[in-house]
Structure formats: C-alpha cells, structure tokens
Amino acid sequence: MAKCPNCGKEVSEGFRFCTNCGEKLEPVEPVQSVEPAAETVEEAPVTEPNADTVEEAPVTEPAAEAVTEPAKEEPASEVPVSVANEVPVSEAVNEVPVSEPAVEVPEEIQAAEPAPEPVSEVLIAPMMEEAVYREPAGAPGDNGQSRETPEEKKKQPPYFLIGVAAVVLIVIIGFVALGKVFGGFNPMQLLGGGTPGQKFLGYQTDYFNGKLKAMEDLGLLRMEDNRALTFTVTGEVKGNKEVAEYLEDSSLVLKTKTNLDKGNLQASLLVKLTGNSVLDAYGEYDNGNFSFAFPSIDKKLYTADVKTLLENNTGEEVQIPDLKKSKENRKLGKKLLAKYGVLLSKSMNKKNLTTEKGTFTIEHLDEDLKDTKYKGTRYTFKPKAEEIEKFVEKLADMMEKDKDLEKFIEQGAYGKYLELISGYGRNESTAEQLSDLAERLRDNAEDIGEELEDNNLTWVVGVEGKTLHEIYLFADNDDNGELDTEEESYFVLASGKDKEEVAEFFNISPDGYSSVVYLWNTYKKKGKTLDGTITGMLDTLYLNKTDYTIETGKKYQILPYGEYKFRDIEGDNGKVTLTVKAGKKNSTDCELKMSGLYDLDYNDIRSMTLHINVKEGADISKPKGKTEDITDYSTDELYDLMSEFSSEIRNIGEEVFGG
Numbered sequence: 001m002a003k004c005p006n007c008g009k010e011v012s013e014g015f016r017f018c019t020n021c022g023e024k025l026e027p028v029e030p031v032q033s034v035e036p037a038a039e040t041v042e043e044a045p046v047t048e049p050n051a052d053t054v055e056e057a058p059v060t061e062p063a064a065e066a067v068t069e070p071a072k073e074e075p076a077s078e079v080p081v082s083v084a085n086e087v088p089v090s091e092a093v094n095e096v097p098v099s100e101p102a103v104e105v106p107e108e109i110q111a112a113e114p115a116p117e118p119v120s121e122v123l124i125a126p127m128m129e130e131a132v133y134r135e136p137a138g139a140p141g142d143n144g145q146s147r148e149t150p151e152e153k154k155k156q157p158p159y160f161l162i163g164v165a166a167v168v169l170i171v172i173i174g175f176v177a178l179g180k181v182f183g184g185f186n187p188m189q190l191l192g193g194g195t196p197g198q199k200f201l202g203y204q205t206d207y208f209n210g211k212l213k214a215m216e217d218l219g220l221l222r223m224e225d226n227r228a229l230t231f232t233v234t235g236e237v238k239g240n241k242e243v244a245e246y247l248e249d250s251s252l253v254l255k256t257k258t259n260l261d262k263g264n265l266q267a268s269l270l271v272k273l274t275g276n277s278v279l280d281a282y283g284e285y286d287n288g289n290f291s292f293a294f295p296s297i298d299k300k301l302y303t304a305d306v307k308t309l310l311e312n313n314t315g316e317e318v319q320i321p322d323l324k325k326s327k328e329n330r331k332l333g334k335k336l337l338a339k340y341g342v343l344l345s346k347s348m349n350k351k352n353l354t355t356e357k358g359t360f361t362i363e364h365l366d367e368d369l370k371d372t373k374y375k376g377t378r379y380t381f382k383p384k385a386e387e388i389e390k391f392v393e394k395l396a397d398m399m400e401k402d403k404d405l406e407k408f409i410e411q412g413a414y415g416k417y418l419e420l421i422s423g424y425g426r427n428e429s430t431a432e433q434l435s436d437l438a439e440r441l442r443d444n445a446e447d448i449g450e451e452l453e454d455n456n457l458t459w460v461v462g463v464e465g466k467t468l469h470e471i472y473l474f475a476d477n478d479d480n481g482e483l484d485t486e487e488e489s490y491f492v493l494a495s496g497k498d499k500e501e502v503a504e505f506f507n508i509s510p511d512g513y514s515s516v517v518y519l520w521n522t523y524k525k526k527g528k529t530l531d532g533t534i535t536g537m538l539d540t541l542y543l544n545k546t547d548y549t550i551e552t553g554k555k556y557q558i559l560p561y562g563e564y565k566f567r568d569i570e571g572d573n574g575k576v577t578l579t580v581k582a583g584k585k586n587s588t589d590c591e592l593k594m595s596g597l598y599d600l601d602y603n604d605i606r607s608m609t610l611h612i613n614v615k616e617g618a619d620i621s622k623p624k625g626k627t628e629d630i631t632d633y634s635t636d637e638l639y640d641l642m643s644e645f646s647s648e649i650r651n652i653g654e655e656v657f658g659g
Helices: 051-056 063-068 125-130 159-178 187-191 196-218 241-248 306-314 323-345 385-401 403-412 415-422 430-443 445-454 635-657
Strands: 034-039 226-238 251-259 264-273 276-286 289-293 301-305 353-360 374-381 457-464 467-475 490-498 501-509 517-526 529-538 541-551 562-567 575-582 588-595 607-616 627-629
Touching (some): 196 323, 196 374, 196 467, 226 241, 276 635, 301 306, 323 385, 323 403, 385 445, 430 445
Antiparallel strands (some): 034 353, 226 251, 226 607, 264 276, 289 301, 353 374, 374 457, 457 467, 467 490, 501 517, 517 529, 529 541, 562 575, 575 588, 588 607
16 A cells, blocks of 8 residues: 555555545555455357348447336346446446347468567557557656656566557547447347356446446437537636736637538637627538638638548548448447457357456555455456467458458548558558458467467456456466556456445556556446546546536536536646536536636736537538639648638737737
8 A cells, every 4th residue: 555645645556646636656566355266167058150140130229228128037047147337327227138149250260370570560560659658748746757667577568468458449439439339239139148258248348338328328428410519609807907808799609510411510610809700710521522711811612522632642542431321330330349249259268268256356446445345256368379379360360351340441431540450551452451461460370379378368357246347458477367567568447336436447558557548537426416536647648636526317418517627737726617507598508717827827817717608509501702622732732721821810810919
C-alpha cells in the first residue's frame, strides 16, 4: 500500500494516479489475493456452425428492444449464461434463448515455413510505430518531465500482445463509428453459449454490450441515422468591460443535419458580434462529394469529388465511407463478431482453459474496495505455442476468404486500420491487403505461438453469478499466475462494488511501466441520481479529476442533466463548471462557467460564462451563387485558397476587435 504524495490518501499497488486527487504516482509493487480451489473445466461438445444460417439470421437494430424483451423459460441445465454487469444507468440485460451457432469455421491448414525475421519486426513493426506511448507533459506532478524507462527488463516484452492492445483500440474506435453495433446482440446466442470457451468470451462481450447501452441511455452515444440539431452559443464575462460589451448582442449558431439513409451530412455556422453578422459558413458531404461556402466573404460555392481530390494530391488510393450502407455494415459487424468469436472459442479446451471456483478479490481497486470478496468463478486461458499457431493459421485462412470482412472494410472505409495492422499501403485493394496479411500470419504462425508461450500469455476473467468483475490479459513473465504491473505488458479491466459505491478501472500498458489508455470511475447511485468522479488518460490527452452529479432515467440530447466540475489541468486556481438542464420547448440548456481566470492573466477577465442551447431540428439551405469545382486543384492551389479565406477571417476579427 502506497500513499499519495499530494493528499496523503492510501492507494493500492499498481495505480498510476491517486483516486482521490488525481496526482500521478510512481509505480509500486502489486499484490494479488486469490482464494480459489483449482478445478479443471469439463470440455463440452461444440456444435459445428452453419454459415447459411448466419446469413439468414435476423438482427435486431435498436438496443432497447433487446433488453426489454422477456426471456423464455428453459430447463436449468440448458439455460445459457447472459451477463449484464451493473452499469450506472441501464437495467440488467435480460437473458435471451440460445440458438445453435451459425458460422462456418474453415478446416485447418498446414503451417507454412516460418520466415527467418523475428515476428515482432515482421508482423507488428508497422503497428508499433503508432502505439508508442508519450508521457503527457501537462500531467500534474511530473513538472513537464517524462519518466525514465528502466533499461533492463526480465524478458523482452511480447510485441504481439502490444499489437493486440492496438487492435483493441481500433475495435473501440470501430464501435463508436458503427454506433449500435451491439444493439440487439446476444453474444451467447451467436457463439453457441454451451462450452466454457463460449461462456468465457460471452461474459466479456455482454459486459461491453451493457456499457455501450448505458452510454446510449445517457445520450453519450446517440448516433441516429437521421438527426438534426441547432446549437446557439452566447457568452458573458466579468472583469473586462470592453469584452463584455462586445458579447452583449453576440452569438454563434451552429446547425447540423445527418441523413445517413441518403448519405448526406450538412452543417452551417453563423457568427454575430454586437448584432452584426460577421461570418457565415456552410458545408455539405453528399455521397462522396463535398461542397463549402463562406457567403459573408465569397459568393461562390466550392465543390469537389473527395476521393479524386485526395488521390490526386496524395498519389495513393483513398477509401471513402458509404454512409448509405451504415445499417448494412452494422449487421455485417455483428455477423463478423460471431464468426470470429466461434473460431476463437474453438481454440479453447479443458487443458488451456481452466476454472477456479471460490472467492476472489480485486487488487486493482482502491483500499475501500480491494478487500471485498466475490464468490464465483475465475477463468484462466493459457494456450500453448502449437495451439496458438493452429489458431493463427485458421484465422489467416478465414480472413483471406472472407468476403463479408472485405465488404465491411470497404463500406466503412476502414482500410487505414487494415494498413496499420498489415503494414501495406492503400495502393493495394482490400482483398490484396487481406491476402498479404493472411500470408504474413501463416508465415509467422509458429514464431507467434512460440513468442506468446515464451512470454506466458495469460487471459483471466472473474465473474460472480452473471456479473463480470475483472478481465486481465497479460504477459506472465514470472509464470506465477499473477499480474506484475511493473514488469509485464497488460490489459486490465476491473469492476467492484461495496455497499453503495461502485468502482470501475480500465488500463492498457504496453510495457508494464506506462499507459496508453487509463480510466478510473467511481460513483454512488441514489434513486435516479449518480454522484461520482472520473479520471483518465488517452495517450497524451489527460483528463484530470472530474466530479459529476447527474440524473439518469431517460435519453438526453447531448449530456445527462446535472453538474460537472472540472479541475484545472495546469493546477492553477481556474475552475470550470458545466451545468446541464432542461430548456424551453424541449431544448437543453448548458452553462459552462470558468472562474479564477484573473490569476491566469486573461486580460483582467475574472470569469467567463458560455450559454449553450441545444434543440432538435435545423433549417439549413445551400447558399446561392456561382459553383466552382476544385476537384482538380493542386496542393498549392488548395493552400492558396484556404490561405485567402484565413486572411479574410483574420481581417474580420481585426476589424471588429481592432489591432
């Protein structure tokens, strides 16, 4: 147990930040406490999937329908496990009857002769360039200096595991891009739900399904195919009379309209200062064509074919998302998730997937929750090199022949992610990239298996009843079944509860020393009110301690009603408070107040308040005027055009404010 050097509160081993004040901490030795009785899982028969069934399986789109439909009664011995981990704002996901898996898994192939180059360099090198962690210079307590990395490690870190972490990030991005990719999705049903391997994967999928639904219920992931919003922003300041006068009759109006059924996105912006319109802008994306205008500066409407424009100026093939295929791609995403989930579950057996039934604690939570005991089951997946090699070969075969995967990538324009993984440029088609990646996987399957076994790849899942409490994916360098956060690469998710307090912890560390993703969230729920604190980091983006008191129970336009208090990142006296409440005519009013600015020397401004009204609906019309096609513009011509607009906007600012 360590103490925070800033506030003095005790903090559990392995924590990167103080859960009380957000102070960055030096690494400490972790201690894992487990009291299970080892037990071997009996291997259940796996029904061979049928690809034709999956093709025709209906997919429910809205998440709400899936969670409100009552489950059918089944005999206790046949009822599948469906997990709905407690989340801040959503009810538990009801169980859904299990159907047989409906996915065809390709036959095994003979391993190709492994390439002589190390798998770390051959397979993952391109991804590693993107996954390098940079310590955030602005994080409190480090004085802008990065921590030195130890020169020596016990073992070479598993680079393929780091690649897995990068893929996890890509998948998260994909979830956001797809919206309701899990809407109406029951992992146990699609994976079969009978074998320990299917349950092992199903618990995890269902957990994230519940989290996505919780965010959707809060309005944080409202990604309807057709939606229109109008944002009206006004402001006021104290301490500077001149600026205050400018803002008295000033406003910014942003309108957005999304119609994915037609593949159309529109936006307009109008800025008024002291009652005068000083800037008017318009933009539209319509099935691969982009148009924009600045009517207050130039009466022309500029248009371009985005794909051609980018390819002409980059010399590379460019993928453009087909917005009209968004719904179809979400269905493909569910189908692919089931297909590859079945493949992974088939690599699990009674030797490499074991269970420990009894009580366990979660060491990665703070001192108020770390000693809480949970009675349930811990699954541990620890495959051998030969098993990993065989899985990689099957994966390569499936990817190379998968037309659904190819279509999914092309319709969603995910070629950049494929390029990141494969290391090949976009001048190749998606089919060629998948083929190249498959060949690389086959050539290095043996090396991948040996490397992961050498680093003791370990994947642990802990559940109590139907509630998932922990996921650990790490390199067990000491081969003791315990995660060493100082020495080992890892992915950690922990969720615990003690009386009224709930804590959730999420961390990805590629080297056991620094984090690329970190999130700590604690809250208490009283009725429909959540009172909590969140601290986090995504690469170099650091989210300091943020307190929130919000209402739950219905979908909101932007954010849940309530109050959000943000601590000043620089550690000065600045305070930022966001208040969200119901506005007139079914709109939402947001008030963002920044105080303590006088000490920061902001032109004598003591405080600033922004009022933001958000309402459904947006009246957007395309500006009239001469149309100019800039599809064939060179890079220099585009630069000159943008410079001209920038200069005009700067002149407007100088004219209004002087100087």
